[in-house]
Amino acid sequence: MNILERFSLKGKVIVVTGGTGILGKAFVKGLAEAGAKICIIGRSQEKAAERVKLVETLGGDALAVVADVMDEHSIREAKERILEKWGTIDGLVNAAGGNIPGATIAPGDSIFDNKIGDTIKAIELNLFGTIIPTMIFGEVMAEKGTGSIINISSLAASRPITRVLGYTVAKHGVDGFTKWMATELALRYSNRIRVNAIAPGVFLTEQNRTLLTNEDGSYTERADKFVQNTPFQRLGDPSELEGTLVYLLSDASAFVSGETIFVDGGFNSWCGV
Template identity: 80%
Template sequence: MGILEKFSLNGKVIVVTGGTGILGKSFVKALAEAGAKICIIGRSQEKADERVKLVETLGGTAIAVVADVLNEEEVVAAKNLILEKWGTIDGLVNAAGGNIPGATIGPDQNLFDSNVQDTIKAIELNLYGTIIPTHVFGRVIAEKGRGSIINISSLAASRPLTRVLGYTVAKHGIDGFTKWMATELALRYGDKVRVNAIAPGVFLTDQNRALLTREDGSYTERAQKFINGTPYSRLGDPSELEGTLIYLLSDASAFVSGETVFVDGGFNSWSGV
């Protein structure tokens, strides 16, 4: 197999949860360009259908499935639909997640007056919203003895970020879950079943827009701090995650498992000096 062939996902069936989000859009686009068949899972039929149209304009194949990643029955129903249509699953991208407004603790807010239930909801969305799909779709991958699972970690799992407690706790859990599943799956199902994570830097999305931009579109003080702490001196563009995603899903990364790959313009590496 030539090196370019190793990066191909031609004919592979890849499930993308959170495929209706901004980062999910880049993931779906990249998968279509790599030749994959894509199942786009989200809570909005309209947005999921838009993603299918995007794939089709690129000459690819996709289906839209509405499901809540926190509802195991809905996730199982999605799995059954995929198997009925395509017969297998080769990869899973756990892109569902993000922060929720009530779980953000403002700088002028008393830390202990924050709504603990909102913090718990953020943990559930990001952590349980990865664990549940992994157990449902991952079983298909494991039992066929071949496939790749990608989780979405964060800078928050390496460098504690102020204000977003629930998100931070959840992403630490994602890192631990990634290593644990990578180990267990390899020991039980062999060296063709892999689990890795991508830790994006700061990308402007619907979930963090209120924290990073003002009404006039200018950057907030928080956004500027991120930029100042990044050697690239800018925020990331979602398209800059695409290469890492394809690499980790493809045979090009056949001996890579249990890793978290930072795509952050050097933020995690820099001391600031």
């Protein structure tokens, strides 16, 4: 197999949770262009159907499934639908997540006045919303001895980003879970099953729009700080995540497991001086 063939996802069945989101759209597009068959999981039937049309316009094959990553029963039902259509699962992208407005501490608030219930919800969505699909879809890969799982980490797991306590705690958990699962799957089942994570830099999404933009569309002070502390001096474009995603799902990264890859314009590397 030559190097170009190793980067191909032709014929591989990839499940994308959170496939109806902004980053999810970029993931779905990149996977379709790499030749994958894609199951798009989200809570909006309309948006999931839009993603299927996107894949089909690129000449690919896709399935839309409405399911909640926090609901074990609905994810098990999704697995059965995927197996009924394609007979297997080769990869999983755990892209469901994001912050919850009530879990974000306002600049003038005391950190001790945060809404604990919303903070817990943010932790559950980002951490258990990764663990639950992994345990259900990952079992298919374990049984056949091959597969690749990609989790979505964050800069918040390596650098203390203010105001987002629940999100920060959850993403630290995602990093730990990535290493733990990579180790256990390889030791117990096969060295052809891999688990890695992508840590995106700052990308404008629906979840963070109110934090990063003003009503007139200009950047907030917080967004300006991100840009000023990024060597590339800009926010990321979702399409810039596609290459890393395809690489980690493909045979080109066959000896890479338990890693978190930053796609952040150098933010995590720079001290600011």
